[in-house]
Amino acid sequence: MLKLTHFPYLLLASLLSINFVSPVNAESTATLTVVVNGVSNQKGEICMGVYSSAKGFPMNTNQVLKSACVKPTGDTVTHDFTGLKPGNYAVAVVDDQNGDRKLNKDFFGIPKEGFGVSRNPTVSILTGTPKFHDASFIMNQDTTIDIFLKYSLDP
Numbered sequence: 001m002l003k004l005t006h007f008p009y010l011l012l013a014s015l016l017s018i019n020f021v022s023p024v025n026a027e028s029t030a031t032l033t034v035v036v037n038g039v040s041n042q043k044g045e046i047c048m049g050v051y052s053s054a055k056g057f058p059m060n061t062n063q064v065l066k067s068a069c070v071k072p073t074g075d076t077v078t079h080d081f082t083g084l085k086p087g088n089y090a091v092a093v094v095d096d097q098n099g100d101r102k103l104n105k106d107f108f109g110i111p112k113e114g115f116g117v118s119r120n121p122t123v124s125i126l127t128g129t130p131k132f133h134d135a136s137f138i139m140n141q142d143t144t145i146d147i148f149l150k151y152s153l154d155p
Helices: 004-019
Strands: 030-037 045-051 066-070 076-084 087-096 114-117 137-139 143-148
Touching: 030 045, 030 087, 045 076, 066 076, 087 143, 114 143, 137 143
Parallel strands: 030 143
Antiparallel strands: 030 076, 045 066, 045 087, 087 114, 087 137
16 A cells, blocks of 8 residues: 555656656658559459569569559559558559469560559560669659559550
C-alpha cells in the first residue's frame, strides 16, 4: 500500500515524465491511382507493382513495395495504392493472361504478354528494358498516373 508520505514523490515523478514525452509526428501519406489503358482482352489479370528504387525494377516482383492484380472488365483498369510516403516511385504493369504473375517472354526475350511502365517510355530492341529513372515520378500528394499497355515492342 502506498503511504501518504510517498505521494509528493510520485506526483513529482509523474509530472517530470510528462515533460519527456514527445508528441508523435505522423508522417503524411498519399494515394497513388494507377489507370491502365489499352487492355486488349478480359482474359487473366492486370498485375501492377509499385517500386521505390531501381533495385529489381521492372522485372523482379520480390522488390515491389506494393502490388495488386485486377480482373479486367473493359479496356481500362484502375487501382488505388494507399499509404505511400512522399518519394520517388515507378510502376510496372503486366497483362498476365496465363495467371503466373510474371511477364512471359519468347526465346529472344521479347514479351509475349502486354506490359507497360509509368511515364510510358519507348521500349524497343534498341532501348531495352525501361530503367527506373525513365519511369519514375515524384509523389508528394495524391497522384494519378496513366499507363498505356503495349502488346509489342516500339519500332
